[in-house]
Every structure is written in C-alpha cells, then in structure tokens.
Amino acid sequence: xxxxxxxxxxxxxxxxxxxxxxxxxxxxxxxxxxxxxxxxxxxxxxxxxxxxxxxxxxxxxxxxxxxxxxxxxxxxxxxxxxx
Amino acid sequence: xxxxxxxxxxxxxxxxxxxxxxxxxxxxxxxxxxxxxxxxxxxxxxxxxxxxxxxxxxxxxxxxxxxxxxxxxxxxxxxxxxxxxxxxxxxxxxxxxxxxxxxxxxxxxxxxxxxxxxxxxxxxxxxxxxxxxxxxxxxxxxxxxxxxxxxxxxxxxxxxxxxxxxxxxxxxxxxxxxxxxxxxxxxxxxxxxxxxxxxxxxxxxxxxxxxxxxxxxxxxxxxxxxxxxxxxxxxxxxxxxxxxxxxxxxxxxxxxxxxxxxxxxxxxxxxxxxxxxxxxxxxxxxxxxxxxxxxxxxxxxxxxxxxxxxxxxxxxxxxxxxxxxxxxxxxxxxxxxxxxxxxxxxx
Numbered sequence: 001x002x003x004x005x006x007x008x009x010x011x012x013x014x015x016x017x018x019x020x021x022x023x024x025x026x027x028x029x030x031x032x033x034x035x036x037x038x039x040x041x042x043x044x045x046x047x048x049x050x051x052x053x054x055x056x057x058x059x060x061x062x063x064x065x066x067x068x069x070x071x072x073x074x075x076x077x078x079x080x081x082x083x
Numbered sequence: 084x085x086x087x088x089x090x091x092x093x094x095x096x097x098x099x100x101x102x103x104x105x106x107x108x109x110x111x112x113x114x115x116x117x118x119x120x121x122x123x124x125x126x127x128x129x130x131x132x133x134x135x136x137x138x139x140x141x142x143x144x145x146x147x148x149x150x151x152x153x154x155x156x157x158x159x160x161x162x163x164x165x166x167x168x169x170x171x172x173x174x175x176x177x178x179x180x181x182x183x184x185x186x187x188x189x190x191x192x193x194x195x196x197x198x199x200x201x202x203x204x205x206x207x208x209x210x211x212x213x214x215x216x217x218x219x220x221x222x223x224x225x226x227x228x229x230x231x232x233x234x235x236x237x238x239x240x241x242x243x244x245x246x247x248x249x250x251x252x253x254x255x256x257x258x259x260x261x262x263x264x265x266x267x268x269x270x271x272x273x274x275x276x277x278x279x280x281x282x283x284x285x286x287x288x289x290x291x292x293x294x295x296x297x298x299x300x301x302x303x304x305x306x307x308x309x310x311x312x313x314x315x316x317x318x319x320x321x322x323x324x325x326x327x328x329x330x331x332x333x334x335x336x337x338x339x340x341x342x343x344x345x346x347x348x349x350x351x352x353x354x355x356x357x358x359x360x361x362x363x364x365x366x367x368x369x370x371x372x373x374x375x376x377x378x379x380x381x382x383x384x385x386x387x388x389x390x391x392x393x394x395x396x397x398x399x400x401x402x403x404x405x406x407x408x409x410x411x412x413x414x415x416x417x418x419x420x421x422x423x424x425x426x427x428x429x430x
Contacts, residue, residue: 010199039202039401043279048168048207049200063168063195064303 007051023071118143137328160304183217188256191224216264224256227390235365255418271407315363323366347423354387383423
C-alpha cells in the first residue's frame with residue numbers, strides 16, 4: 001500500500017512525515033511511505049492546505065497533523081480493505 | 084470518525100471548558116492588583132521610580148497579553164473548525180465580483196490559513212471559478228486580520244484601536260481585491276496554473292466534527308500559535324516596558340508624530356520585510372505611541388508588517404508573474420498609506 005505525505009517542505013510537513021513513519025511502524029502494516037513535494041502533483045489531489053496525507057490514493061486529511069492513533073487506524077482499515 | 088469511535092461524554096468537555104473559563108476570569112481580574120502588590124509591596128520599589136515603572140508594566144502586561152492570547156486563539160480555533168478552504172471555495176465560486184470581494188474578505192478572517200499553503204490555495208481557488216480579484220481579497224484579508232495582532236492591539240491599545248484595525252483591514256482587502264479584478268491581470272498569472280487539473284472534491288470529504296473534536300482543534304491552535312509566538316511577545320513587552328520607564332516623554336513626536344508627513348510611507352517600507360516577529364513589534368510600538376507617535380502611523384506600520392510579507396510574496400512568485408506581485412503590493416501598500424494618513428488627520 002502507498003502512503004503519501006503532500007507538502008512543499010514546511011515544518012509541519014516534516015512533522016507529519018515523522019508521525020506517519022511512526023504510525024507505519026506501530027501498525028505493522030506493510031506500507032511504502034513517500035514524500036510529494038511537487039506543487040502540480042499536490043494540486044492534482046485537490047489539496048488546498050498542506051500538509052496532507054494520502055492513503056491508497058485517498059486524501060485522509062489536509063492542513064493538520066492528525067494523532068498517531070488516527071493515522072494508524074487509517075492504515076489498518078486500508079490494509080483490511082486490500083485483503 | 085472519532086465521534087463514532089469513542090462517544091466520550093460531551094458534558095465532561097463542556098464542564099472542563101466552563102471551569103477553565105471561570106479560573107481564567109478570576110486570575111485575569113486580579114492581575115492589576117497583583118502587579119501593584121508585587122512591585123510596590125513585595126519588591127518594595129518606590130512609586131515614580133523608573134525601574135518600578137518598567138517592572139510594574141511588565142508584570143501586568145505580560146501575563147495579561149498571554150492570557151488574552153490563549154483564550155482568543157482557542158475561540159478562533161473553534162470558529163475555524165467550522166470553516167475549511169473547500170467550504171469557502173464553494174461559497175465563493177461563481178460569485179459576482181463586488182459581492183465576492185466582500186464575502187472573500189470576511190471568509191479570509193475565519194478560514195484557517197497559513198502562508199505556506201498560499202500557492203495550493205490560490206490554484207484551488209482560481210481554477211474552480213473564483214475570480215482573480217476575489218481570490219486576492221481572500222489572500223489579503225487572511226494574514227492581515229489575524230488573531231494574534233488583534234489580541235495585542237486589544238490588550239495594549241483597547242478595543243477601539245483593535246476594531247479600527249480590523250475594520251480598515253477588511254476595507255483594504257475588499258477594495259484592493261476589487262481593483263485587481265478590474266485591472267484584468269489574468270495574463271500575469273503563470274500559464275501552467277490555468278492548465279492544472281485541480282482535483283476538485285477529492286479532498287474535504289472528512290467526517291463532520293463533534294464538539295469534542297472542535298475543542299481539541301482549539302487546543303491544538305493554542306499549542307501551535309501561542310507555543311510559537313510567546314517568546315516574541317514577552318521580548319516585545321520587555322522592550323516596551325523599558326521604553327515605557329526610561330525613554331523621555333514626547334521623544335517619538337518628531338519621528339513618528341503627526342507632523343512628520345514622511346513617517347507613514349517610512350513605516351510601511353520598514354514594515355514589509357518584518358514578518359515573524361510581528362507579535363513582538365506591537366508592544367514596542369505601543370510604548371512608542373505613549374511617547375508621542377501618531378496612531379495612524381502605528382496602524383500603517385502594523386498592517387504592512389502583517390499584510391505585506393516578503394516571504395509570502397516570494398512563495399506566490401511560483402504562480403504569479405512579477406508585475407502582478409508588484410501590483411498586489413502596490414495596491415495594498417497604497418491602501419495602507421491612505422489608512423495611515425486618514426487616521427493621523429482624523430484622530
């Protein structure tokens with residue numbers, strides 16, 4: 001499964017990336033974490049506030065840094081859906 | 084999402100918020116007598132002494148401003164949890180220009196905004212039918228009328244100055260956006276912007292928030308904003324307190340007073356490159372005002388510090404060509420100049 005952190009490199013974006021990293025490790029879901037810094041790619045997801053988190057092509061949140069448990073629950077739900 | 088996951092008792096949150104509000108008011112109400120007791124009683128300083136004036140000012144103003152900041156940022160955080168950029172865009176898309184400018188300026192105040200998101204927001208707006216001038220009204224109002232500035236103005240100058248600032252700031256955002264719209268400057272937006280397929284409707288389908296979430300949203304805003312600005316605020320108040328105690332009366336009258344016509348443009352030019360320290364500058368400026376600076380000059384300075392920020396213009400260069408950025412800075416700067424002169428003449 002692919003997990004993307006969208007953001008142009010501000011402090012909040014880095015923090016979200018670190019949180020997502022922890023959440024991937026904590027949930028034990030096999031996920032590839034990637035940073036998306038190109039503006040046109042960010043726009044393509046319809047995001048107007050960075051940072052944003054995308055799990056399996058779906059924008060989960062934007063403009064805020066969710067709690068670790070929240071990210072982990074998105075990951076496990078997505079993993080269950082994939083079977 | 085979290086509303087269904089853990090139905091935590093809303094009454095408990097409400098009770099905690101109410102208790103907090105009571106405690107807040109009790110402390111806030113006694114700050115002045117506490118500051119007097121500490122300076123003249125406990126420290127035994129003589130009234131009228133310069134150091135005593137400085138200490139009394141700091142001991143009263145610093146906790147007062149910090150407390151006001153906490154409660155206002157919390158409140159604004161809760162209000163903002165009702166507005167997302169997606170929602171604001173839906174309201175603004177396809178609106179006639181004049182009405183659009185008014186709405187965009189007002190929404191700019193309540194929609195969460197950070198200048199690091201200026202570019203995706205700009206593209207998200209203009210590619211979905213929000214007119215360019217209306218988008219600018221939003222982009223001008225959002226940083227200019229900011230809760231930290233309002234709290235500091237309210238705490239140090241009183242509600243009239245805070246209201247004047249908010250009111251004139253809104254008018255500048257409306258008029259400047261309208262003017263930019265009239266000038267038809269779409270050709271100075273970078274070409275790739277209008278070709279970008281903005282994925283509308285992909286984001287923003289988050290579940291509705293519960294009241295617990297909104298309180299948490301407010302709390303996060305406090306941690307985030309107050310956590311960032313408090314050193315500047317305290318440093319600013321410390322410098323302000325020193326000026327308050329030591330700089331002679333009417334010292335500033337010749338430099339920032341009403342008589343000096345060049346003081347307003349100078350204040351605007353000096354204000355543009357200053358940005359992150361805005362919170363620290365207001366207390367200094369307040370102290371200067373007591374020494375004979377003119378209010379219009381001070382307001383113009385404040386607006387240019389917050390409303391015209393160099394970092395934001397550099398960020399916007401990605402989507403706007405230089406002439407459009409210059410026009411934007413010029414129109415807003417002109418508006419600020421008018422505000423400065425008008426208040427110097429009227430007040």
